Amino acid sequence: MIAKMVLERVMQVAAHLTNSAVKVAHPFDPLNEAEIAKAVSIVRKEHQELFFNAVTLWEPRKAEMMAWLAAPETAMRPHRVADVVCIGKGSKVYDGVVDLTENKIISWELTDGVQPLISMEDLQIVETVVRKDPKVIEQCGIIGIPPEDMHKVYCDPWTVGYDERFGNKVRLQQALMYYRPHIDDSQYTYPLDFCPIFNADTHEIIHIDIPKVRRPLNTAPPSNYHAAAIQAEGGFRTDLKPISITQPEGVSFKVTGREISWVNWKLHVGFNYREGIVLNNITFTDKGVERPVFWRMSLAEMVVPYGNPEHPHQRKHAFDLGEYGGGYMTNSLALGCDCKGAIHYMDADFVNRAGNPTSIKKAICIHEEDAGILFKHTDFRDDSVTVTRARKLIVSHVFTAANYEYCVYWQFHLDGTIQLEIKLTGILNTYAMNPGEDTLGWGTEVYPGVNAHNHQHLFCLRLDPNVDGPNNTILQVDAERGEGEVGSATNPYGNAFYAKKTKLETPETSKCDYNGSTSRTWDIANESKLNPYSKKPVSYKLVSREVPSLLPREGSLVWKRAGFARHAVHVTKYSDAQIHPAGRHVPQTSGEPSAGLPAWIEEDPKANIVNTDVVLWHTFGLTHFPAPEDYPVMPAEPMTVMLRPRNFFERNPCLDIPPSYSSSPSGKGTVKAADSTSKLV
Amino acid sequence: MIAKMVLERVMQVAAHLTNSAVKVAHPFDPLNEAEIAKAVSIVRKEHQELFFNAVTLWEPRKAEMMAWLAAPETAMRPHRVADVVCIGKGSKVYDGVVDLTENKIISWELTDGVQPLISMEDLQIVETVVRKDPKVIEQCGIIGIPPEDMHKVYCDPWTVGYDERFGNKVRLQQALMYYRPHIDDSQYTYPLDFCPIFNADTHEIIHIDIPKVRRPLNTAPPSNYHAAAIQAEGGFRTDLKPISITQPEGVSFKVTGREISWVNWKLHVGFNYREGIVLNNITFTDKGVERPVFWRMSLAEMVVPYGNPEHPHQRKHAFDLGEYGGGYMTNSLALGCDCKGAIHYMDADFVNRAGNPTSIKKAICIHEEDAGILFKHTDFRDDSVTVTRARKLIVSHVFTAANYEYCVYWQFHLDGTIQLEIKLTGILNTYAMNPGEDTLGWGTEVYPGVNAHNHQHLFCLRLDPNVDGPNNTILQVDAERGEGEVGSATNPYGNAFYAKKTKLETPETSKCDYNGSTSRTWDIANESKLNPYSKKPVSYKLVSREVPSLLPREGSLVWKRAGFARHAVHVTKYSDAQIHPAGRHVPQTSGEPSAGLPAWIEEDPKANIVNTDVVLWHTFGLTHFPAPEDYPVMPAEPMTVMLRPRNFFERNPCLDIPPSYSSSPSGKGTVKAADSTSKLV
Ligand SMILES: [Co+2]
Ligand SMILES: [Co+2]
Structure with a gap:
């Protein structure tokens, strides 16, 4: 009885230690919120007035990590290190490495001629700027959107990709333009035909690409899939019965x-x-x-x-x-x-x-x-x-x-x-088209006035x-x-084939x-x-x-x-x-x-x-190649x-998975373990 | 009240009629047991002493069937017709068509130079014959199986495919030979190196194909997957928890x-x-x-x-x-x-x-x-x-x-x-190999002495x-x-592509x-x-x-x-x-x-x-290309x-499937219908 109590106590302590151990980040773990905050604070001490583009795990070097995994008790535990990308005024980009174990910046460089990725926050900014830009408002007017409807104009900002006219010294986005007649309408039914270029540094529209052939705003009715739209046209089906998937004894x-x-x-x-x-x-x-x-x-x-x-x-x-x-x-x-x-x-x-x-x-x-x-x-x-x-x-x-x-x-x-x-x-990404316009095989009219490109x-x-x-x-x-060939000494019946390895x-x-x-x-x-x-x-x-x-x-x-x-x-x-x-x-x-x-x-x-x-x-x-069934x-x-x-295993490696049913010719060792929740209907 | 009773009675009668209607075979339905028996009895009246190879639905002709589906009330209902294949003595094959609606044989032909498929019953016969054949017993002896162990010899009878030596006038099977040390051992670990040819008409072995290089019986231990074998080597895993899939409200x-x-x-x-x-x-x-x-x-x-x-x-x-x-x-x-x-x-x-x-x-x-x-x-x-x-x-x-x-x-x-x-x-289909034999790339040794061919x-x-x-x-x-090319007038940026249709x-x-x-x-x-x-x-x-x-x-x-x-x-x-x-x-x-x-x-x-x-x-x-993980x-x-x-539908055809969750930008018409049986773990 005493022995059992001692054992239980030992096991409780062991479980507690295991739980604590889990709290220490594994070297492969992504940086957690505290580590990210720490990296930022280390950077901030030396570099102010920067936007953060990324603070992510600088992964442990493979050799170091393999050594540690092989002998976690004796080998050096890889440091927690942050890989940092910051953006400063003038589209300046900084690449840094911060050691969180030693609380110091290991490297910090101004990297020229590159642009780090566009974050969700970067994307969010563009729409507001586009709506207020006079040249965008002018273009909207040309294709049929009055200035008072600029709140109905939307854009999906993409990186500019690369445009030889603008190079890569300035951080740019291209605004793929859309319109919503009503806030709940899918804007992809109303693509606009022009494309503003946004300077992410100055928050200005620096150029608008305007096609030679103009394509006025689509006049087709909305094509929506949100619940209210489906309810309005007759509602959802009621003939699908629930399927329940459960693991009553927990997961494996x-x-x-x-x-x-x-x-x-x-x-x-x-x-x-x-x-x-x-x-x-x-x-x-x-x-x-x-x-x-x-x-x-x-x-x-x-x-x-x-x-x-x-x-x-x-x-x-x-x-x-x-x-x-x-x-x-x-x-x-x-x-x-x-x-x-x-x-x-x-x-x-x-x-x-x-x-x-x-x-x-x-x-x-x-x-x-x-x-x-x-x-x-x-x-x-x-x-x-x-x-x-x-x-x-x-x-x-x-x-x-x-x-x-x-x-x-x-x-x-x-x-x-x-x-x-x-x-x-x-x-689908969509683009404007005129009534009767030929897509020339480069896209499909998936809905009236909507060209989805290949x-x-x-x-x-x-x-x-x-x-x-x-x-x-x-x-x-x-x-x-x-x-x-058939009839040859090497392949008399012509049936020979093999796996040729290069x-x-x-x-x-x-x-x-x-x-x-x-x-x-x-x-x-x-x-x-x-x-x-x-x-x-x-x-x-x-x-x-x-x-x-x-x-x-x-x-x-x-x-x-x-x-x-x-x-x-x-x-x-x-x-x-x-x-x-x-x-x-x-x-x-x-x-x-x-x-x-x-x-x-x-x-x-x-x-x-x-x-x-x-x-x-x-x-x-x-x-x-888009088709109407891909839309909306x-x-x-x-x-x-x-x-x-x-050739990795010596045999089928899952022979020890319990069978649902197994019988042998002799009748010896029959297993009947059919899942008991399945039902005949 | 009276009206309601009348309505209920009408509905009961309608339900009864529907149920009865189900009993009448749909023209596409396979022949049921009664129809098969009927077809056999019609054939038997005119042709005795035949084995039946197949009695199956002679499918309604398409034109006739399309006409009936378009107007089931007025068009002629396609007859129930049986497509019959029989085999007589001397490997004679008869192809017949029997109209079950009119109870008569429509056509009956002796078809020369063909062999209908090998049924499960045809397959079952060969093993017994093989075990008793003196020449097979002799070949077994050569590769190490004594005559008293012939009950341990098995074969997978295959159609002969085509062998120019024997043609197609006689119904043949080739017996791919195997051995089981114990009745519960997989015979595919013990393939024999020779191949008897079985005459399905006379139930005789008419030839044995013997390779130039002989390959004695495999001496490797059995490789089995039945439950008793897995139990004997340590048993099944116990760490897989059940997954239940149910439809409490029935199927859709x-x-x-x-x-x-x-x-x-x-x-x-x-x-x-x-x-x-x-x-x-x-x-x-x-x-x-x-x-x-x-x-x-x-x-x-x-x-x-x-x-x-x-x-x-x-x-x-x-x-x-x-x-x-x-x-x-x-x-x-x-x-x-x-x-x-x-x-x-x-x-x-x-x-x-x-x-x-x-x-x-x-x-x-x-x-x-x-x-x-x-x-x-x-x-x-x-x-x-x-x-x-x-x-x-x-x-x-x-x-x-x-x-x-x-x-x-x-x-x-x-x-x-x-x-x-x-x-x-x-x-895998397997063949014998000698210790150290090179498969020459035509197969893989998936287990000692077992060659699985490409x-x-x-x-x-x-x-x-x-x-x-x-x-x-x-x-x-x-x-x-x-x-x-890039820079051309038709493809200035080189990015154009399309679906070429031939x-x-x-x-x-x-x-x-x-x-x-x-x-x-x-x-x-x-x-x-x-x-x-x-x-x-x-x-x-x-x-x-x-x-x-x-x-x-x-x-x-x-x-x-x-x-x-x-x-x-x-x-x-x-x-x-x-x-x-x-x-x-x-x-x-x-x-x-x-x-x-x-x-x-x-x-x-x-x-x-x-x-x-x-x-x-x-x-x-x-x-x-077989590998050891494919075995046993x-x-x-x-x-x-x-x-x-x-381009078949005008839009995504499943927009009316109820969503699990749907919210719109305006907040109107939000649907929350997450499956309630899913659980966090
Ligand atoms: Co796509
Ligand atoms: Co295969």
Whole structure:
């Protein structure tokens, strides 16, 4: 009895210590509000009168972090360090690094000729300025909006992209103009035909691009999707019965700080203002051994080029992550709306323009889902059968890039597969058109007077692999016919085929395009470790099937600025500083020379990328030719990328998942564990 | 009061009539057990001593059926007709048509030089014969199996495919040989190296293919996945908490006979022994008008070619539907195992060899699922937001083709999208290998002594479109760059791109391959009806991204026999008789000439397929290079094809789906309808 009480007391103390330990930030954790405030105060001591563009985790250097993870008791714990971007008067940009452990600024530089991303606050300012600008008021008058209706004028401010007339010394935005007849009407039905250029430093409109052919304000009735509009036209359907998804005994994952463990998976969930979710140190426990799989994984960049050649639409090519920030634009999610089931949320903390910490509550959703049949087999001769259900763990966020919504789902499967699913929803970017005007094939009239231009959504997935260690090799894999025609000695029946593997040996020769007809994939292999059965290197395979070519031509502005999108795959030797494939500061880059990935490759084109620490950059996405069913709000369009273990395990790694039913030929050991809440109807 | 009683009585009578009406078979309904028995008895009167291979619905001719659907009160109701295949002594095959409405045989023919599919009963017979055959016993002895262990010898009988030595006058099977040390051990770990040929007419082994290099019986320990094996090695995980999916108020779909209506969708669910699920007369109600979309949709054929050039592996290329029957091999599903939630099942009725009706209970699963976010948009300036959840209706079955399982999910989405998802699971086909033997790249050693050969799974989706009527046109659509280099007058900024559409005008020129880099899709358009906004023809777009080339070479056996698989798309003019793209009877076809699709195209290569009744044949699938993680049972691998409405609707067709949350800028009409069963954890 005494012994039991002592044990209980020891366990209480241990639990208390564990809880306290959680409060200490993990080196991968994003900066919390207190840390952001501290970074700002350290900066403020030396540099006043600056706006804060970003205060984010300066991630621990990989070597240092790997050493600490290997021996957390003895190795030096990586310092907490802030990566700071500030903007001063005259569009001056400062890049700083602040050590929060030592309370000091490590570096502080005035960076010339760059423009950091446009924050939500930057965006909010433009509309007010536009409405009061006399030249904008004049243009509105020309297309049919009287001065007293200027409060009905709206704009989606985009970065200017790059405009050779204005360069990159001044921080600019282009205002894509719209109108709302009533405050509740979707402005995308009423695009205006001109485009003011806003100086973010002086808060002035410095130019207006006016098309040669004018297009007066659309006269079509509103096209809305908000509840009152649907109620007014007959209301919502009443024939959908509720579907309830519950976990009465709780969830199967465990969250410690920002580390998640679920079945065999372990990972750390980071988040930053640029990439949004960052997954670190992803491991899979295989027969009791925790095997590393990926060191870091994120969506590192995007570009959305539009395909209308008419000036100034060439400027429409949003780098949504680099120019606006997938983290900054992240939605605060709602239980039972965005997320269904048993949900764990994480918040996201940022700095605002004034230097105060702000927080997006429920920015990241973590939950598990049933995923149908995991595996099944019936023996036809004796009807013995095993059927086991699958589930997956999903880490997700949703961000709103002006008109569009991107829903990002990182999914972990029981069989060792990692899947990134992205759903596109939200509203098409629209432009004005005259009645009867021909879109010339560059767009679609999705509603009377509304031209939605052709565009691509191209995402750059940054994969920092750690397949049984950091030294990995990337191979392009194509399904190829065996040599020899029908009747030849090597291929007598003509049926031979095999997986042709091409090793990527240097950054300059690593540029691969997609080939759908050979079912092209890429192996991320550890050549130092062979699967004992297949004798092939342990690997993860990148399987990605939505891989359009970059359609802007070689030498075009997008081609120059979005170097990462020129090929489906690029491989570089790992470098701590190489995170953003279109450059650290993306707005107003000219692409001469191309920042980010092309520059890194050019620095050392013949570097060895075989059996060393490498990064794989994969660009995928889709080409979107709009149609009326995308309007006035677009049903979600999914796209997916998978990373599948191949020759990584000695066998199916999920044989120990309890079956729903299993019987053997002998009848021995039958398991009947059908889910008891399912019902016949 | 009297009025109310009268009304109630009228309603009772009406309900009674409706229930009775359901009992009368819909012309699309598969033959039920009574009808099968009737067909057999009609045949038996004139033809005795035959085995029954198939008694299935002879589907109503399209013209007749369309007329009846348009005017069920006045047009002639299509007769119930049976399509009968019988086998007599001497491998004689009879094809018959029996009118069940008029109780008579309409046609009866002895068909020469064909072999109908191998039924489950045909398969079951071979193992017994093989075990007793002296030459098989001798071969077993050579590789290390003593005669007293012949009860441990198993075989998966496959159709012979085609073997030039034996032709197609005699009904043959090839026996892929295996061994089980213990009755509960998976035989796929112990493949035998020789291959007996079985005569299904005489029940004799007529030949044994023996490889030049012998491979003795595998000595590796068993690799099993049944429950007792997992229990013996440490048991199942206990850390997965239950997920319950319930519909406390019932389901949202309605089943009347075999017709389903769900939200705006209506369709008829048929089923036959070859294709399994057949979906007929699929319509979508748009603003109160029921618009036809597809007349008939099914998986019509498959081929699984293996890529090892060593004799006799060229014979391994299963046409799982045409040679065995996706319906015949269908699993009886289990609630809470294969299917989760609120489930409606349908049975499947067939004839057996002896001519008696048999039934697979719970062959088809019908249910609805939550499907994440349907659409969402947040206005960044005022935080007004609408988020609406999606769901889908799924009609599915699972069939077991010897070692493999195919799970087929026909999914209907709220936005008008139809998605076919197929999951592959089950067990790899395996072959023997010697210790240290090199697979030469034609296969993978997935477990010691177990060689799993490279193979493809190619499915042929038969789409009989009815996009606002039967007269449709197919166009190939490629994302293409605009003409002119950067700086040109037509493309000054080099950013122009558009959807290039190529109209398929004749069967011979309709053969399209896949192109991943242009994001190639195919429009199924009704050129007589333009979308009022986009002025483009109403259409459904075929979006399919898993489209490998057929890897067996031109002129090879598979290339000749599986003509449908040579191209991603073929288009033919509709003909009632053209259902099976590799021919009506597939086993032992030589491919000289190619049956099915190539023959039909050759018959009238220049037929007009523009704005007429057409059929689109789409071959998709995947190339499978096995790995140890696929063994001893394979985690399900998904693949998907989508049919999406484009320019079909005037706007997003699901705006009337109740939102989870909706607020407007003015605050008017806010809807808060978050699912109340979701929980924070
Ligand atoms: Co889009
Ligand atoms: Co396979």
